[in-house]
Amino acid sequence: MAEQSLYERLGGAYPIASAVDYLIDRLHTNQTLNQANDKVADFHATPYKAGYKFMVTAWSIEVTGGPACYPGRDMFEAHKHLGLTDYEFDVTAHEIRNSLYQVGVPRTEVDEFMDIVESYRSKVIAAA
Template identity: 55%
Template sequence: MSEQQSLYDRLGGIYAIAGAVDILVDRLFANASVNANEGVHAHHGDPANAPGYKFLVTAWSVQAAGGPRCYPGMDMITAHETLEITDEQFDAVALEISSTLNFCGVPTPEHTEFMDIIESYRSEVVEQRPKVA
């Protein structure tokens, strides 16, 4: 394997990423902690939204992993600004992502690299509340 390969390539490309996202989104739709936030539930909780949500998460993941630029959605700040996502809710989603990567047999280096990408978006996804003095 070339050390020049992108994470996208090392994850197996579009088919592998789409397969993992298919599993992930089903897990997210079933996760009570994630869906306890009414904003998040309305954002993606309706099963009728699953195909579109899977498409967006797949396209975002492909692009974030260094694959083709194909994500047509909003930037992460705009997409999440009205959802009032807490650190705990972000952690619940991150745990589902990590569990899905484990389930799909993603090797540790790629798993860690993808989770580092997820973590790098925390400040754009989690609602920033003023600190109480």
């Protein structure tokens, strides 16, 4: 039998959406991110939180081996206007890891997902 994809091991779309829901709420209230970067604070102040959750959920589904469903821009285009730094990426990654643990994702899957997140660092930080 073939090994299950990370998407399957995470339980599919519903558990991924639940983790993203928790994560985005945390990111929107993260004072470190919002005080360090006015562009991030402005983005978090927009009324499009539900759309943001949808896009992150779709991206997460796709990069973990689920169905191709992410309709957004590539990561560089989606983030270049924010001027993110390595530090802000690290803070965000910390929130992602903590959110996954908070919703009960096992360590092996958390580590695998965090490897995916790390592979996008050069695509989202301003210095890239």
